[in-house]
Amino acid sequence: MSLEPIGIFTLVLGLYCLFAGYHTSIVVFIGLSVFGAAAAILIGSANIQPAHLFLAFLALSVLTYRDKFNIALKALSFPKPGFWLACLLIYGTALGFFAPRLLARMTDIIPLGVSEYPSTGRTVPLGPVSSNFTQAVYVSADLLAYVLILAIGSTMAGFRAITIGVLVFAGANAFFAVLDIATYGTGAQDLFLYIRNAQYTFHDDDVVAGVKRIVGSWPEASAFAGISLASVGFTGTLWLCGRDLRWSGALFLVTTLLVIRSTSSAGLLALPFCFVILYITALFRSGGQSGTRNSSAIVLFALPLICLVALVIALNDALFRQLYDYFDLLIFSKSTSSSAVERGSWNTYGYQNFLDSYGLGVGLGTSRTSSFLFALLSNVGIPGTIMFLLFAISAFSKRRGTPRTFTSDIRLAARNGCACLMIGAMVAGPTVDLGLVFFILAGLSSAEPDGETLTAPSTRYMTAKVS
Template identity: 35%
Template sequence: MNFEPIGVITVIVGLGVLFAPVHWAFTFMVISTALGSAAAFNLPALGGASVLVPNAFLIFFCARVLMAYGEGPVLAAYAPPKAGFWLLALTMVGLMTAILLPRLFQGAIEVLTVERSVGARSIIAQVPLRFSSSNITQAVYALGGFACFGLCYAYIRRTAAPAHLVKVLLIVGAVNLGFAVADVLTYFTGTEQLLEFVRTANYALLTASEKGGFKRISGAFPEASAFADYTLVLFAATASLWLDRIRSYMTGPMAAALLVALVLSTSATALLGLAVVVPFLWSRSVASALGPRRAGRTAFLLGLAALTPIVILMIISLFPATAEAVKQFLDEILFSKADSQSGRERMTWNAAAYQTFLDTSGLGAGLGSARASSYLLVLLSNVGILGTTAFCLFVAATLGSRMPRASEGNGETASLVRAAKAGLVAGLTTSLVSGTVYDLGLTFYILAGSISALTYPRATTIQAVRAHPAGAAGRRHLGSPS
């Protein structure tokens, strides 16, 4: 085990939050997800696999939540018919496939996977199926996401503090933008080494590339597309909060800044994601405006829709050279993407993943055994039909959950649920377009656990308060975060 300097800092902060209020542990847990290329330590015994800072800090977050609430609220997240039950089923299926299927089909089929070699760059190659370090690492990531969901569920359920979650989303958005600015400044000043402390993962780091004359922003992530995927989730959540008039003076500028960073990342996946997220937010805002609270900004959105084509026509007429440059830029990063070497390579990955799904008769080759360039094919080629079905049920239960009637009057909570769902839609969109591995990142499970906690009815608590208001108040006091 080779510890990196940022890994030492992670341990120090983790030990510190064990003696701080539980809010601090949750805050640092969310902030750590912005460090997508920072390995706390690397594992030579597993081919140089990297354990990222968020996954390392999850251990301390788990310890702090258990110290504050015990295991009961965490385990309650997985009780049927909650969304967590389907996540439990998915995780169990994934672990079983990681252990059994690589040995069942060993040598009988070929899979596209990552071949790691210590001291050399890892490559993606088509090899006969065998049990490998990827089965172990992806199984650990699956357990981490599973635990993160339950821990966030317990934290949100026991604190009932949606305002703090809004604050944390704004903080992590600012941290992400800060690394984006630092990435651009260090690139043009030749001081990229200043960011090496957050670029310690044993990945191929594509942090110095340009496209269409723009520096591709990668921030604290290994490449621009990973930065764009993460930023799109934050944009969707903060834009949703702004549309619901939650801290508009902060969520509005934050959403605008994240949108600019998305465009400057020049990621085709980000642009495709925006094509899904923006209409989703638009339709949801219109529905919200027609509701009892009338929180949507329909006048602004309708005005923007009317002005956009006029502005585009004016630019084309008055600045033809600029319009031609924009056209070439979009053609390079989007329209001709499928004909590029990267596009053809990703189509080859998907074809190989689908063939793996067929060769295993729908069982999959085992969690971590195969790569693809679409999350649907990742699921089918790794965990088969059974695991894919469990994942679909988990997502459907999460996105289909609604606020209980007892909480419908809490506008901020309802807005936060809508924002978290918008973030999930954004994350799923980019993953379905270009996801390569089973792990969706801890941000996905933080949002999913928060949704499950905020939408689950508090019937027992409400009845107890009505029957014994004084006693219930005392219990709430005793159960408050320490």
């Protein structure tokens, strides 16, 4: 076991936040979630990321309050979303222990564990892998993060602090992406060594058609684009709802451009679907006394603007050819590339694992796929898939009440952020674990603060004091 420099930094931050209070802790925790390629502690082949290490400090600062502990505990009761997520964790963990042993060599898997097998995409007979344990730990962290968000979000001050934390994450994610481009162009990539120290397979120097692929603080371009979709959905919805225009609009625009520039096929495929979600949001948020100018403007001008841009591109042959070649390389011809064929075979083997396990799954963390849907089916089967669906339905169901309050707008933004992240995971998600950011947003979508304020859209609510 080794404590890395970023781990020491995380420990210092954790000790400071124990005294600063859980409102500060939650902002720091969500901000640390941006370090997806970093390991605070290395234990064999396992990586403990900074956010996962800091989660212990967050839990200590929150659960020592009796009322917060009771809220977190209540979140695990039937039929709350936390109950179904806990069921998924218990079922997947138990299956991860028994299935690889009881069904040993009955099917071939693409292994997820990197300590036993190199990440070559080759199949091996079904058997226990180290990721049975690590994935159980990650999903446990997801569950803990979800219930802590609910506990903190039970007050308006906590709810605002979580919202600020998500915006900090979106800003930090965009900052590291821009820094990634800048350091590659100046030969200063060594600046990223301290936050790219996890035992993952990195693709931080890949170039496509002479363009450097953006990875930011993540291991590869698809991971960066996938997590950035959550920022697109969250900040885009805030802008449409007229909340904090100064920051949310800028972050939405910058993050969208970075996803396009990332050269990630998964990001480019998912982005139009994210825009559809935002356009539908604009339709419901436009018109009437509760409508916003941004939503109305999008509804009125988005389609004509798209048609105008398409016409300009069609009339400019050189521009059309450049754009066509770019999207042909990344999307249109992608299905025939060696990487696409390989990833498609991962899903084929994942589905075969589902069939060979009689629909029960081969265990949490056992097999690697290239789509979240196939990851669910292959790892936790029909029972686990149903549990996740029950969690999602109950967590993202719309709350009754006044539709244009501060909390309702933030919940809507959180739901859209989760939906956009889920779309990206459906395209290229390798595991059942959707990451801390997804469950932070899911918790924000489910949170019920003790007061409703700021019923009208405000551009300055972030200046409110978080106490």
